[in-house]
Amino acid sequence: MVQMIITGLLCGALLGFVMQRGRFCLTGGFRDMYLTKDNRMFYALLIAIAVQSVGVYTLVALEVIQISTGTLPLFAIILGSFIFGIGIVLAGGCATGTWYRAGEGLIGSWIALAGYILMSTIMKTGPLSPLNQKIQQPQLPTNSMADTLGINVWFLIALLLAVVGWIIYKEVTKPKVVIPTLKPKKTGLAHILFEKRWHPFLTALLVGLIAILAWPLSSATGRIAGLGITTPSANILQYLTTGDLAFINWGVFLVLGILVGSFVAAKASNEFRFRMPDVKTGLTSFTGGNLMGFGASLAGGCSIGNGLVMTALMTWQGWIALIFMILGTWTAVYFVFIRGRKEKKSKATVQTSITTA
Structure with a gap:
């Protein structure tokens, strides 16, 4: 138990710290691909996937860890990932x-987190558990892309590395845009850690390395998995409502560690402050959290479990989920940002016409 607590919190704190300082937000990344045609955060995700893929399959080859890609509940993955993207x-x-x-x-985010944890619990062990299981029942026998194609998984990893290498080359050779910055208030390591803006690709490299580290640390406690957010989040509420210690595992301390690491990073960089949303935003956040919990439970993973980990394992589940998460995000962006703004502008024009008539 002590090992579980220490290593889980440590890995989670590292992840939370890096994500907070690097602003590693996949929601913003998927949204910006559609709104502003900015693909840098998506490219960063591909880098993190590639780094983890090399690390994980190296650990497998060295017999440090064992993995199983399982079967493929295709319909549940498509539906759940799309709903998750909207959420x-x-x-x-x-x-x-x-x-x-x-x-x-x-x-x-606390309000969204409450909805996410609540709905994840309801879907996994609550009233919607039978529905969750029924939708997941139609399953294809093979989830591994390498097994389906009849090739060694390292060929797929090599292809991903080639794509990532080309992306990095194209990005670093672009003309540099000089952005004026304020005079640093900190010096040395403190400036780098808590003040200097982190490049998305550096952040992605660190996220990928932490994702590799999660595998042996988690496996050492009997949890044969890497980074995961949805099930551990649900486990917290499951434990609090049942008192069953079986729900306490390495993943629980991982997600709690994310909170701790982010808090430390935010405080040290003077970015921590309580921000209260208005009622409408709060209700929207709670609704989004519920959709996240519903979708991630159906799909068998969230943007980390499917979008980062299962993609790195070269599974159909991971890459199909990633595609439909992005499509769900773009659908929500269209109705929330584009169509919503058009309707507001149209109403404002009509109101102005009435006023001046």
Whole structure:
């Protein structure tokens, strides 16, 4: 238990610290791909996936860990991931992003987190558990992309590395845009850690390394998995309502560690402050959190569990989920940002016409 607490909190704190300082938000990344045609955060995700993929399969080859990709509940993954993508826009952050933004003092993220944990619990062991299981029942026998294609998994990893290498080359050779910055208030390591803006690609490298570290640390406690957010989040409420210690595992301390690490980073960089949303925003955040919990439970993972971990394992589940998360995000962005703004502008024009008539 002591090992579980220490290593889980440590890994989670590292992840929360890095994500907070690097602003590693996949919700913003998916949204910006559609709104501003800015793909940098998506590219950063691909880097983190590639780093973790190399690390995990190296650990497998060295027999440090064992993995199983399981079967493929295709319909549940498509439906759940699409709903999850809608939810993260309404919640203002994905599952991990909600945890680390809660550590910054954002009350809206706490509200979204409450909805996320509540619905995840309801879907896994509550009244909606039968529905969850029924939708997940139709399953294809093979989830591994390498097994389906009849090739060694390292060929797929090599292809991903080639794509990532090309992306990095294209990005670093772009003309540099000089952005004026204020004179640093800190010096040395303190300036780098708590003041200097982190490059998304550096953040992605660190996230990938932490994701690798999670595998042996988690496996050492009997939990054969890497980073995961949805089930551990539900485990917290499951334990609090039942008192069953079986719900306490390495993943629980991982998500609590994210909160701690983010808080430390935010306080040290003077970015922590309590921010209370208005009623409408609070209700939207809670609704988004519920959609996140519903969708992630159906799909068998969130933007981290599917979008980062299962993609790195080269599974159909991970890459299909990632595609439909992005499509869900874009759908919500269209109705919330684009169509919503058009309707507001149209109403304002009509009101002005009436006033001047």
